[in-house]
Amino acid sequence: MQVHERGARARTRQAILSAAIDVLGQNPGAALGEIATAADVGRTTLHRYFPERSDLMRAVAAEGSARLDHATASARLDEGTGCAALLRLCREYFDLGSLLSLIFTDPDCLSESTPIVDDGCDDRFSAMIDRGHRDGTIDPGLPAPWLSSLMWSQLYAGWAYVTQHGASRHEVLNLLVRTVDGAVTPRTSV
Amino acid sequence: MQVHERGARARTRQAILSAAIDVLGQNPGAALGEIATAADVGRTTLHRYFPERSDLMRAVAAEGSARLDHATASARLDEGTGCAALLRLCREYFDLGSLLSLIFTDPDCLSESTPIVDDGCDDRFSAMIDRGHRDGTIDPGLPAPWLSSLMWSQLYAGWAYVTQHGASRHEVLNLLVRTVDGAVTPRTSV
DNA sequence: CTCTTGTGGAACATCCGCGTTCCACTAGAG
DNA sequence: CTCTAGTGGAACGCGGATGTTCCACAAGAG
Known part of the structure; x- marks a missing residue:
């Protein structure tokens, strides 16, 4: 069979x-x-x-890219305000779990398959941020590449927080969304 | 001689x-x-x-802890509002440069000498955040350990941004302070 | 000058991870 | 039952990093 x-x-x-x-x-x-x-x-x-080890690394990169693409697609980056789309993306990416650690600790691993993380060169991501700049939900003073770094670093911090402190994924995700939202939203008072 | x-x-x-x-x-x-x-x-x-390699690692940990303590002392955590102190700390830590990479990529290295990074168990840091909670400059919904993780992840992201994108340290530090400030400041409108 | 100190290079044994080969075991197809 | 696919263990050679030893060289103190 x-x-x-x-x-x-x-x-x-x-x-x-x-x-x-x-x-x-x-x-x-x-x-x-x-x-x-x-x-x-x-x-x-x-x-x-x-x-060989390199064969495994290639397969891991392919698997990681596939999971990443699936999560990106699920976030529907072109719907709603720029900020809402960014927060949806954070929620989807946070579900990637331990893959977040790999993406962050070994950037070169996936960068050859899907150079998303470090470079903010993902067109969909940049378009989403630009939309947020125009619709007033994302501070225009924050460029897309920096927001990419911001999002990934907080995702990794959140995942590490879950694994090391044994905190609830749900609670940490709420904290993460709260701080990302606060970081990108234009300051009304100042 | x-x-x-x-x-x-x-x-x-x-x-x-x-x-x-x-x-x-x-x-x-x-x-x-x-x-x-x-x-x-x-x-x-x-x-x-x-x-032995372990001897070097121990010495590196001691040197890193010393630099870390010096930067912490320079930030004068007990002066001004909680938020202002946190941002001062970010500025001081950002000057640690490549040490930021080591702290983040090899947490176990320094954690034995100065378990500051991952655990939010630093009393001075917690006291600073608590003061911010009381004086209204830091969102009370954000606990100190999460703000510690948040700060360190953003510091690493900023340092990586400088080294990889060749951006100005000064500009990146401004972006970093801007996003950290926005992340921790209570939302007035909402 | 001589002597001490700090250094760098060469050679060596050792350890560990990698990649390979061979063989024995188990479960399911027939 | 037999046969086959899939697997795990043991052993080996290879290569790179490590730790050690010995020797030669340069600079400053005396």
């Missing part, structure tokens, strides 16, 4: 990739043995799916 | 430590040879000052 074979192989491959994202997020220089242990497979099996 | 000898040894030791902070900040797993090259000394000399 080839379908079952593919199912088993696909399942193992996915387990390795998920474990790799978790482990590499906390330690980009982790040994392959650690990843194999985390995935609950032997190191031999890992090498059977990804002969 | 023992003074001169001590001066020479202290100078070399300091050069190694500064180079280690720079190099390890960009790559926590850097080889000792890279650090030695960056410090413009031979690998033999590095081992003469720090026999």
Whole structure:
């Protein structure tokens, strides 16, 4: 039954990739043995799916980019005010979980597949920020690249806060949205 | 002249430590040879000052903690409103430069010497935030530990922005202060 | 000058992660 | 049952980083 074979192989491959994202997020220089242990497979099996470390890194980058693109699509960046879209994006990205650590601690990993994070060169993101500048929901003094850095750093801080302090994802997400909202909203009094 | 000898040894030791902070900040797993090259000394000399890698790491942690404490003291956390003190702290910490990268990419490194960063367990920091909560300059809905995470993540984002985008330190610091200020200031309209 | 100090280079043994190979075990298809 | 796919363990060679030793060189003190 080839379908079952593919199912088993696909399942193992996915387990390795998920474990790799978790482990590499906390330690980009982790040994392959650690990843194999985390995935609950032997190191031999890992090498059977990804002969060299670089093969695994490429697959991790592809998986991460796919999850990232899915989250971006779910945020519907072109709907509502610029600020509302930005906060929707924060909520979607926050669900990426441990992938946030990997994106932040190993920027070069994903940057070759999807150079979104560091460079603010994502057209959709820039367009969203520009819309916010025009509709008055985002401070025009804050350029899109800086807001990209701002958002990613707070996402990482929030995720680290959850994992290290054992706080509720929901509560931390609320704090995060609150501070991002406050940071980008034009100051009415001043 | 023992003074001169001590001066020479202290100078070399300091050069190694500064180079280690720079190099390890960009790559926590850097080889000792890279650090030695960056410090413009031979690998033999590095081992003469720090026999094992762990010795160097400890010294780096001590040096980082010292710089951190000095910056904290310069911010005079007990003067002015809570928000003003927080922004002063951001300005002082931003001057730490490449040490920011090390603190953020290798949290375990300094956490044993000065567990400030992740835990919001610094009493002076908590007192400053509490004062801000009372004097109305910091949103009472934002707890001190989260503001600590927020501040550090923004500092790292700002430093990375300077090093990668080649932006002016002054401009980036202004953006940083602007967004931190907006994030913590209570919303008057809402 | 000589002697001490600080240094750098070369060589070496060692350790650890990587990549490979081979073999034994288990579960499901037939 | 047999056969096959998938897996895990043991062992090996390789390469890079580490830690050590020895020796040569330069600069300043005496």
